[in-house]
Amino acid sequence: MNLIHVIILAIIEGLTEFLPVSSTGHMIIASSAMGIANDPFVKLFTIAIQLGAILSVIVLYYKRFFRSVNFYIKLIVAFIPAAIFGLLLAKRIDALLESALTVGITLFVGGIILLFVDKWFNNPRVEKEEQISLPTALKIGFFQCIAMIPGVSRSAATIVGGMSQKLSRTAAAEFSFFLAVPTMFAATAKKLYDFYKEGHKFTGEEIKLLAVGNVIAFIVAMLAIKTFITFLEKKGFRLFGFYRILVGGIIIVIYLTGHNLEVI
Template sequence: MNIIHAIILAIIEGLTEFLPVSSTGHMIIASSAMGIASNDFVKLFTVAIQLGAILSVVVLYFKRFFRTFDFYIKLLVAFIPAAVFGLLFAKKIDELMESALTVGITLFIGGIILLFVDKWFNQPIIEEEKDINYLTALKIGFFQCISMIPGTSRSAATIVGGMSQKLTRKAAAEFSFFLAVPTMFAATAKKLLDFYKEGHVISGEEIKLLAIGNVVAFIVALLAIRTFITFLERKGFVLFGWYRIVVGAIIIGLYMSGHNLEVI
């Protein structure tokens, strides 16, 4: 991996992490197209640059993160299911991560679902995070567990989960962003810990790549989040649904034609 690879992957991370399109699917296509070897550092890089994306959420919603203690309790309640399922099924999740076909199929099916989400959940009553109770937060947390299937998209799962609990599209998207902070921080911390447990040491060049990746992911995510919220309020999910169907079909097609897709 070189600096150009790092910048491209970071742009993809910043654009897709908070959109309901699956960053994993896009990473597969990009890494395959660039011929990046799926080594341990590349796998670490694609997770660690999430820290930049996390920071963008904190910066954009700074006041919300320091408004009430109840806010953190809701995030903790929503985070618990993913933490438990992640620990219980870590090995199975890693196995699924090695399957490009799984990612392609999940993207495709998820795209079909997004085509109808706006019609299914069209009578929201919760417009702000402060009106979400603990039970609702927990239910959204269980939806987040679905995203452990590669290609699902954490954002898609949690936003749809929120809308199913009568949150508006904006409220569901914003709670999804907030929930990303503890979830992605925990995933990054675990990946770093595993990396060091396996005896790896990050070189000076790799530290530079991580720094560049996080800065780029932060900047791109800042723009992506604001644009996404505006678009979602006006247009809904249909375009994202068709987009996922196309990307999923591309991955399935490449896999079926014998291309060696490196899953990162």
């Protein structure tokens, strides 16, 4: 893995982590295309640079993180389902992460769903995070579990989950951002633990690459979040739906024409 790979993957992470298009799916495809997907450090890198994206949420919404204890209780309640299912299904999830075809299918199907989301959930009653109840937070947490399938998109699953519970598009998107903080931090910590448990150690160069990747992911994610909220308020999800259908369809066609898209 070199600096060019780092820049490309970090930009992809920053752009897609909070958009309903699946950052994991995009990085699986990108790392496969660059021929570096087999490297254990690359697999760790694609998870670890989420820390930069997490920091962008904390910086942009720092006032929310110092407002009340109830805010953190909601995040914990919403995080619990993913924590439980993540531990129980860890091996199966890792296997799915190695399939580009899975990404193609879930991107395509998810894109079709996004075409209709704005019509399905067009009568919101919850406009602010403070109005979200604990049962609602838990339900959104279960929606997040669907995103353990690569290509689904954690952002898409939690935003759609929020809208199904009468949250406005903006309220659902912002709660999705907040929920990303404990979820992505836990995923990164787990990946780091597994990396060391398997006997791997960071070289000085790898530490530098991780630092650069996180800085780039942070900057790009800051811009992406601001742009996404503005776009979402005005246009909704249809454009993201068309994008997912296009990308997913291309991946599926490539696979069906006999090309091997498997990472391993």
